[in-house]
Amino acid sequence: DPYADDPIRHPALKVNSQRPFNAEPPPELLTENYITPNPIFFTRNHLPVPNLDPDTYRLHVVGPPGGQSLCLSLDDLYQFPKHEITVTLQCAGNRRSEMTRFKEVRGLEWSAGAISTARWAGARLCDVLAQAGHQLSETEAHVCFEGLDSDPTGTAYGASIPLARAMDPEAEVLLAYEMNGQPLPRDHGFPVRVVVPGVVGARHVKWLGKVSVEPEESYSHWQRRDYKGFSPCVDWDTVDFDSAPSIQELPVQSAITQPKDGETIESGEVTVKGYAWSGGGRAVVRVDVSLDGGLTWQVAELDREEQRARKAWAWRLWQLQAPVPAGKKELNIVCKAVDDSYNVQPDTVAPIWNLRGVLSNAWHRVHVHVAP
Ligand code: MTE
Ligand code: MO
Numbered sequence: 584d585p586y587a588d589d590p591i592r593h594p595a596l597k598v599n600s601q602r603p604f605n606a607e608p609p610p611e612l613l614t615e616n617y618i619t620p621n622p623i624f625f626t627r628n629h630l631p632v633p634n635l636d637p638d639t640y641r642l643h644v645v646g647p648p649g650g651q652s653l654c655l656s657l658d659d660l661y662q663f664p665k666h667e668i669t670v671t672l673q674c675a676g677n678r679r680s681e682m683t684r685f686k687e688v689r690g691l692e693w694s695a696g697a698i699s700t701a702r703w704a705g706a707r708l709c710d711v712l713a714q715a716g717h718q719l720s721e722t723e724a725h726v727c728f729e730g731l732d733s734d735p736t737g738t739a740y741g742a743s744i745p746l747a748r749a750m751d752p753e754a755e756v757l758l759a760y761e762m763n764g765q766p767l768p769r770d771h772g773f774p775v776r777v778v779v780p781g782v783v784g785a786r787h788v789k790w791l792g793k794v795s796v797e798p799e800e801s802y803s804h805w806q807r808r809d810y811k812g813f814s815p816c817v818d819w820d821t822v823d824f825d826s827a828p829s830i831q832e833l834p835v836q837s838a839i840t841q842p843k844d845g846e847t848i849e850s851g852e853v854t855v856k857g858y859a860w861s862g863g864g865r866a867v868v869r870v871d872v873s874l875d876g877g878l879t880w881q882v883a884e885l886d887r888e889e890q891r892a893r894k895a896w897a898w899r900l901w902q903l904q905a906p907v908p909a910g911k912k913e914l915n916i917v918c919k920a921v922d923d924s925y926n927v928q929p930d931t932v933a934p935i936w937n938l939r940g941v942l943s944n945a946w947h948r949v950h951v952h953v954a955p
Pocket of ligand 2: 627673674675676784785
């Protein structure tokens with residue numbers, strides 16, 4: 584059993600698949616803290632978790648032609664300036680189960696918990712690439728990452744991002760060795776992972792073994808044959824994966840974490856809580872909440888966490904306290920977020936449904952009963 588050596592996990596996690604291990608925190612824990620505690624941070628593994636020795640660990644950074652390749656130990660990585668940022672990581676499949684309810688898709692049944700936030704610290708990728716002699720190129724180029732996890736044929740997890748993002752100090756792409764002040768837990772990439780702020784989780788390669796600069800995107804299955812969006816009219820007979828760009832920056836997203844779907848709430852006053860986030864460093868500027876399925880709206884209160892212009896890498900938690908409309912036996916609670924480009928979420932799944940169930944960001948809806 585290649586999974587026999589996987590780490591022990593927190594019992595509160597809702598497990599969507601045991602081997603490979605995929606699990607999300609329950610909604611009420613997800614937004615209890617702005618920073619997600621490491622033991623309940625959602626986990627998305629495609630393969631068994633490698634057990635790496637930090638003393639013999641080496642990161643291979645392939646240099647440019649005529650340049651110099653690097654073979655970095657953890658101590659070597661610690662010599663680069665340490666950079667620390669708060670970043671929300673979201674899987675492209677977050678909220679997939681809502682797409683499934685509309686029409687069948689292929690993929691893990693994630694609820695709204697395939698998203699979490701941590702303080703990540705490490706070396707900036709641009710500093711490491713510069714040390715290897717890489718420069719911004721005029722022609723298209725991509726930074727390819729390879730994990731040290733692999734399938735039975737020896738194929739490793741891999742992904743890539745454009746070189747322009749990797750070389751941009753403002754994009755703050757990290758080779759992270761700390762998560763919330765601790766060494767990375769094994770499930771989250773010990774000892775080193777990539778953190779690409781504002782970009783889909785799939786590019787944050789864990790157990791990082793190799794970095795190279797290539798004229799083409801990574802040839803990995805997960806770069807080219809997965810993690811792409813398609814029209815609702817495309818099915819598995821007609822899909823052409825080469826025709827769509829790989830997902831990088833994610834669209835604006837929000838979800839309700841309290842109350843829970845199907846719950847019975849007290850009459851009087853209701854407290855609605857949730858998270859909101861957008862890709863590409865776009866800040867969430869507003870969250871609207873409806874208690875009547877979207878007919879009338881109220882503006883939720885956003886937490887006061889600092890957001891930097893064009894570098895809003897982390898989510899905002901929000902809440903709304905409102906009277907329960909008199910005489911109502913049930914409420915259809917809805918939320919939707921607006922980012923600083925005024926991007927909004929679609930009201931239903933129908934126009935964004937796709938065969939892989941990615942990019943599921945329709946208005947989030949929770950149905951509750953009101954106690955008599
Ligand atoms: N990196 C490796 N090496 N192997 C993986 O399976 N999964 C990716 C990414 N990096 C993966 C990986 C996906 S799809 C996501 S959403 C994130 O890791 C999840 O990171 P987390 O498990 O720390 O939440
Ligand atoms: Mo993912």
